[in-house]
Amino acid sequence: MKTYASEGEIKMLLKSEPERAFRLIVEKFGSKLYWHIRRLVIIHADADDALQNTFINAWKGLGGFRSESSLYTWLYSIATNEALTLIRKREKTTGVSLDDVESIISCSREGDSYFDGNELTLKLQNAILKLPEKQRTVFNMKYFDDMSYDEISLALGTSVGALKASYHHAVKKIEKFIIE
Amino acid sequence: MKSIDEIKKENPFRVPDGYFESLTERTMSSIKDIPVSEESPAENQSGKVRMMPFFALAAAIIGFAILAAGMVRLVTRDAGSFPREAQDEVYADLVTGEIDTYIIENEWAASEEITESDTEVQGSETAVQSEPDVQSEAIIDYLLLENVELTDIYELL
Numbered sequence: 001m002k003t004y005a006s007e008g009e010i011k012m013l014l015k016s017e018p019e020r021a022f023r024l025i026v027e028k029f030g031s032k033l034y035w036h037i038r039r040l041v042i043i044h045a046d047a048d049d050a051l052q053n054t055f056i057n058a059w060k061g062l063g064g065f066r067s068e069s070s071l072y073t074w075l076y077s078i079a080t081n082e083a084l085t086l087i088r089k090r091e092k093t094t095g096v097s098l099d100d101v102e103s104i105i106s107c108s109r110e111g112d113s114y115f116d117g118n119e120l121t122l123k124l125q126n127a128i129l130k131l132p133e134k135q136r137t138v139f140n141m142k143y144f145d146d147m148s149y150d151e152i153s154l155a156l157g158t159s160v161g162a163l164k165a166s167y168h169h170a171v172k173k174i175e176k177f178i179i180e
Numbered sequence: 181m182k183s184i185d186e187i188k189k190e191n192p193f194r195v196p197d198g199y200f201e202s203l204t205e206r207t208m209s210s211i212k213d214i215p216v217s218e219e220s221p222a223e224n225q226s227g228k229v230r231m232m233p234f235f236a237l238a239a240a241i242i243g244f245a246i247l248a249a250g251m252v253r254l255v256t257r258d259a260g261s262f263p264r265e266a267q268d269e270v271y272a273d274l275v276t277g278e279i280d281t282y283i284i285e286n287e288w289a290a291s292e293e294i295t296e297s298d299t300e301v302q303g304s305e306t307a308v309q310s311e312p313d314v315q316s317e318a319i320i321d322y323l324l325l326e327n328v329e330l331t332d333i334y335e336l337l
Contacts, residue, residue, distance in 0.1 A: 018216060019208075026204045034203070038193050051203075052210055059211040114194040121192040124184075144189060175184050 004028040011067050022059055025071065032145070033079045039140045040083040042125070044114045046090065050082040057082070073154035076147075080137055080155065087133075120178075127177035131170050138163055139170040 005024040013021035033054060038047040057078050065074060128136055137156065141147045142163075149160045156163070323332075 022211070023204060023208055026207045030203045030207070031200050034195075034200070035191070035193075042193075044193070044195060048199075052207065055207045056211055056214060059214060059216060061216075063216045114196070115192055116194060118190070118192075120187060121190050124187055125192065143184075171184055178184075178187075 007071050010071060014062065014065065014067070018062060022062065025058070025075070026055060029072065029075050033075055036076065036140065036145055037079050037083045039128075039144060040080075040137065041086055041090075042115075042129075046086055047083075050079070050086045053082045054079040070151070070154060073151050076141070076151075076155040077157070084133060084137070123178055124174065127174040128170075130177060131173060134158075135166045135170040135173070138166040139174070142167050 004027060010021050010024045010028070013024070030051070034047060034051050037050045037054070038044065041047050041050060054075065058075055061078075065071075128139060131139060134156075138152060138158075141152045141155070142149075147155075149163050152158075152163050153160050158166075
């Protein structure tokens, strides 16, 4: 199993060797950020675009990153913003709100070659897509990425109480949708 | 199935072969010519998020001001519109005033007409006075035709 540099080690390199530090960032957080974005945008090509934009923006803003902050939550914040921006642009382009996996896949060029979930996981994904933007983001970060409320709070700039309420509502809606 | 916890956290999404292996190199080549700035996009974003309550407060104040202005306008308009009786009084006063004005104007006009007619009458009297002899002669002629005594005629005139 590949071992990655710790946040502390990366932060120490940021000033002296920014390129090397950034390489370590991409290696450490690349796949996590990709899956976070992918669960929001569904399509692989869109996720790849949003991920590249995330890293470009992170690189551009690296000089302004404060060492006392968490790299993990900082990158999640940029990635979430990029994913949501892409979703809004896509909805604007297609003119409809794409709230189920089938319609999103049918609108994409890659078809369903990168989706092979069973009926239950497809239903879960469709239920998540029916959630409002904020609830969807919070649910994915908590349920799939196992992030703590404090980490999500730092990444999204929302209070822990509001996040708990969002997650609770999201779970209730999803369970209701799946049972129906 | 009653709870979301009963669903296995299976990942239904797939990626092209070798995607993650090439991710680092592709990313590093895409940032190669981009300079690093001092401003963090996430911190900039969180700055916007921090400002959100102030924007919301400003929007609420503006909304309240618009609402208050609307209410004031509504109340002012209500105060301006009198009850039915008061309206009747106002209209009555207005009509009376109009009538008074009408009368005054007509009286004025009438007085002007009177003055003019008076002038005409006075003029005609002057005319009559300027022709007293003509009338006296006609009367004398008439009385003479009626065989009235000349001495009586002088007494009558």
